[in-house]
Amino acid sequence: MYGLNGRKALVTGAASGIGRRIATRLAEEGCDVGILDVDAAGARGTAAEVERLGRAALVMEADVGEPRQLKEALAAFEGRFGEVDILVNNAAITTMGRIGEIRIEDWRRVFQINVEGVFSLCSLLAPRFAARRSGRIVNTASWFGKIGKSHYGAYCASKFAVIGLTQSLAAELAPFGVTVNAVCPGTIVETGMREVADRRAVESGLKTAKQREAEIPLGRVGLPDDIARVVAFLASDEASYMTGQSINVTGGLWMH
Numbered sequence: 001m002y003g004l005n006g007r008k009a010l011v012t013g014a015a016s017g018i019g020r021r022i023a024t025r026l027a028e029e030g031c032d033v034g035i036l037d038v039d040a041a042g043a044r045g046t047a048a049e050v051e052r053l054g055r056a057a058l059v060m061e062a063d064v065g066e067p068r069q070l071k072e073a074l075a076a077f078e079g080r081f082g083e084v085d086i087l088v089n090n091a092a093i094t095t096m097g098r099i100g101e102i103r104i105e106d107w108r109r110v111f112q113i114n115v116e117g118v119f120s121l122c123s124l125l126a127p128r129f130a131a132r133r134s135g136r137i138v139n140t141a142s143w144f145g146k147i148g149k150s151h152y153g154a155y156c157a158s159k160f161a162v163i164g165l166t167q168s169l170a171a172e173l174a175p176f177g178v179t180v181n182a183v184c185p186g187t188i189v190e191t192g193m194r195e196v197a198d199r200r201a202v203e204s205g206l207k208t209a210k211q212r213e214a215e216i217p218l219g220r221v222g223l224p225d226d227i228a229r230v231v232a233f234l235a236s237d238e239a240s241y242m243t244g245q246s247i248n249v250t251g252g253l254w255m256h
């Protein structure tokens with residue numbers, strides 16, 4: 001355990017998959033958790049799990065691509081819990097298709113959620129964290145933020161952007177003792193995005209996650225808990241000398 005007792009965490013995209021497990025893992029660590037997602041029903045399910053763990057939960061139904069909704073959500077969080085201690089920018093979507101097939105509307109929506117969403121919440125919270133000289137930001141990037149992949153042009157470009165933003169913000173906030181890091185999941189199952197990606201892979205004649213399992217050096221696909229454990233570490237004082245890092249959690253699939 002990483003000793004996060006009493007901290008207040010805001011997790012985006014926490015209605016399902018990796019974000020849900022990050023929220024419940026932070027609750028196991030002693031955090032009260034704000035669950036921000038467009039999927040209100042899923043977010044309520046996560047909140048119920050957090051409460052079963054004995055911590056307080058707040059559901060914030062909001063679109064990370066809409067800055068005004070984020071301002072309102074943050075006001076609701078602060079009204080209930082006070083200042084945010086830990087921000088986890090995890091919400092994202094994907095779109096598949098070769099360049100030439102991806103519609104500009106889909107490209108923009110991917111960037112609006114995956115990149116502008118991170119930018120907007122960081123813009124709201126970075127000045128507060130700097131003023132208080134405390135705070136932790138963890139962004140969910142991807143190993144697709146380190147290597148381009150066929151059919152994933154928009155998604156890869158958005159995750160490269162998240163890693164760049166993580167590094168710039170880390171440099172800006174380091175003088176204040178605030179750390180900013182990213183996790184880069186590999187092939188993680190039991191998530192909404194994986195279901196979509198597998199379905200589209202089948203349609204495009206590509207391999208599903210399970211069919212690619214043999215390519216993973218540690219011999220298995222990842223689970224949301226594999227990511228949540230690393231996020232809890234990065235959010236803790238144990239990681240106080242780490243900033244600007246993008247940590248691969250890929251079972252050895254990617255090593256750079």
Ligand SMILES: NC(=O)c1ccc[n+]([C@@H]2O[C@H](COP(=O)([O-])OP(=O)(O)OC[C@H]3O[C@@H](n4cnc5c(N)ncnc54)[C@H](O)[C@@H]3O)[C@@H](O)[C@H]2O)c1
Pocket residue numbers: 012013014015016017018019036037038039042062063064065090091092093113140141142143184185186187188189191192193194
């Ligand atoms: N599953 C994988 O293999 C994998 C691999 C690498 C990176 N990731 C990253 O992990 C993160 C979580 O994805 P997941 O795999 O758990 O998928 P998921 O679909 O289960 O979770 C994404 C969550 O984000 C929410 N969301 C989508 N658009 C939103 C918006 N506009 N505003 C607020 N919330 C929104 C969804 O409702 C959902 O709850 C994402 O950043 C994804 O890019 C996943």
